[in-house]
Amino acid sequence: MLKIYFGEFEADNYIFNPDVYFNNTYEDEWIVDKISVEMIKDIDGSKVMGPRLIDSPFLGSIPVERLSGGVKTLILMNNDDSHVFNASACGDNCAKWILKIAENKDIMIRLGYLMDFGDASFEVEIVNTRKLVHSQKELVIEVLDNKLI
Amino acid sequence: MVGKYDIEIYNNKVHYFLEVNRNITILKGNSATGKTELIRLVSEYEANGASSGISLKCEKKCSVLTNVAWELRLSALSQTIVFIDETADFIKTKRFAELVRGSDNYFVIVTRDDLSQLPYSVDEIYGLVNVSSTSKYKAYKKVYNEMYRLYNLNPIQNVNPELVITEDSNSGYQCFSHIFDKCISSNGKSNIYESIREHKDKKLLVIVDGAAFGPEIGKIMGYLSLNECKCVIYAPESFEYIILKSELLDVPNEIINQTYNYADSKEFASWEEYYNKYLINLSQQTIYKYSKTQLNKNYLGKKALEKIKHVLPEQIQ
Numbered sequence: 081m082l083k084i085y086f087g088e089f090e091a092d093n094y095i096f097n098p099d100v101y102f103n104n105t106y107e108d109e110w111i112v113d114k115i116s117v118e119m120i121k122d123i124d125g126s127k128v129m130g131p132r133l134i135d136s137p138f139l140g141s142i143p144v145e146r147l148s149g150g151v152k153t154l155i156l157m158n159n160d161d162s163h164v165f166n167a168s169a170c171g172d173n174c175a176k177w178i179l180k181i182a183e184n185k186d187i188m189i190r191l192g193y194l195m196d197f198g199d200a201s202f203e204v205e206i207v208n209t210r211k212l213v214h215s216q217k218e219l220v221i222e223v224l225d226n227k228l229i
Numbered sequence: 230m231v232g233k234y235d236i237e238i239y240n241n242k243v244h245y246f247l248e249v250n251r252n253i254t255i256l257k258g259n260s261a262t263g264k265t266e267l268i269r270l271v272s273e274y275e276a277n278g279a280s281s282g283i284s285l286k287c288e289k290k291c292s293v294l295t296n297v298a299w300e301l302r303l304s305a306l307s308q309t310i311v312f313i314d315e316t317a318d319f320i321k322t323k324r325f326a327e328l329v330r331g332s333d334n335y336f337v338i339v340t341r342d343d344l345s346q347l348p349y350s351v352d353e354i355y356g357l358v359n360v361s362s363t364s365k366y367k368a369y370k371k372v373y374n375e376m377y378r379l380y381n382l383n384p385i386q387n388v389n390p391e392l393v394i395t396e397d398s399n400s401g402y403q404c405f406s407h408i409f410d411k412c413i414s415s416n417g418k419s420n421i422y423e424s425i426r427e428h429k430d431k432k433l434l435v436i437v438d439g440a441a442f443g444p445e446i447g448k449i450m451g452y453l454s455l456n457e458c459k460c461v462i463y464a465p466e467s468f469e470y471i472i473l474k475s476e477l478l479d480v481p482n483e484i485i486n487q488t489y490n491y492a493d494s495k496e497f498a499s500w501e502e503y504y505n506k507y508l509i510n511l512s513q514q515t516i517y518k519y520s521k522t523q524l525n526k527n528y529l530g531k532k533a534l535e536k537i538k539h540v541l542p543e544q545i546q
Contacts, residue, residue: 088321097316099265124261138267139242150260154456168341171259171317194451197303217455224422224448229343 082182086125087229089190091164098165102152103145110159119177150174157181163185164188172196179221192218192229230309230333233489237286249310252494253349254337258356260379264339268293268314280488306334315340333495348499349443351464388461388544390434394424400524401468408538409527418445429458434545440501469504475536478511
């Protein structure tokens with residue numbers, strides 16, 4: 081299940097800057113993992129040529145470190161269970177992937193804006209208030225009513 | 230710093246255009262739209278100049294501020310367009326807000342989070358989009374990006390509000406309560422959401438000071454997108470802007486149309502502050518002597534109100 085902490089988060093295992101953290105911690109096998117390949121294709125429009133080479137339609141052949149901050153954060157969420165990542169590094173186009181990653185395991189992320197999780201129903205725990213929400217509408221109202229951001 | 234500046238930066242793969250015309254510009258949007266790449270180009274050009282292979286065209290110097298000694302570096306910058314990526318954790322601090330206020334630099338900040346300490350305009354929030362069609366610009370070719378305004382706050386047609394909510398609790402509220410039958414004040418921009426929620430069953434018109442409402446607009450639009458209520462947001466720069474535009478006083482066109490040439494960022498944190506000071510000074514010796522806290526009764530005369538109403542969009546007059 082997906083758990084979201086809204087607002088400013090402080091913890092020893094919190095990663096504010098997932099972009100830099102990814103560059104210094106990623107494993108080659110994370111990149112060629114099936115879901116990573118799909119996320120990189122969907123978000124960045126890029127093709128994984130190998131664990132150390134990405135084919136970007138805009139930038140050409142690039143190293144893994146030049147992936148977008150959003151997709152790097154998604155890959156971290158999928159592969160590193162020991163940290164809480166700042167999902168404000170992800171745009172709305174990452175929302176469906178965050179929900180997908182959370183289908184198979186519990187993950188907790190931090191958000192500082194109202195990410196659009198779409199029209200379909202989902203189950204998310206708002207960590208600040210310990211409330212379960214099941215739609216974008218419930219999520220927005222819970223966050224704004226409680227002035228979480 | 231005053232003025233409006235075009236910035237064009239490119240290498241042989243990507244090409245960006247943007248225009249900044251006041252002290253704070255916010256960039257947000259989907260992942261992989263090129264925001265970080267833009268910052269990277271500015272940074273590499275700053276470090277290596279033309280030998281970077283990057284071209285940067287701008288009348289003003291462009292610089293990137295990172296977490297490293299940011300306060301010291303900022304203190305050394307003047308008449309510069311300062312780019313800051315979302316990876317800089319100081320952008321939400323009170324200290325940064327203090328330094329932006331009174332700075333003679335312009336700031337272009339990449340962030341999806343709202344920066345509640347900074348008075349930025351709803352009109353200066355941009356998303357980077359690719360404007361090249363994939364058929365024309367294929368892989369490994371340049372991508373041309375342009376900035377677009379995220380929030381189209383033009384009211385929909387035929388707005389007949391059952392209730393008007395104003396952010397302003399002073400002169401603006403006093404004036405609008407004479408123009409609209411039912412008008413209440415939210416007593417500040419941070420209470421707008423609660424006011425909308427409280428009256429969500431009514432047809433609402435919400436009037437906010439657009440010049441400093443940027444930090445709130447994402448939340449309000451996020452709520453309105455749920456279609457819980459019929460609500461139109463009208464975000465003129467400020468109430469004083471409406472007065473200046475109403476022709477009650479003799480105001481040069483440039484003050485309204487080219488405010489960027491007059492509202493010096495060193496003196497005014499937002500255009501709202503500029504319009505307020507300008508109006509107070511201009512009206513000092515006239516029957517329309519203006520005070521923000523108590524509206525001069527001459528603004529509430531029939532002819533004056535008509536002129537003020539005339540400034541409002543047709544749909545809400």
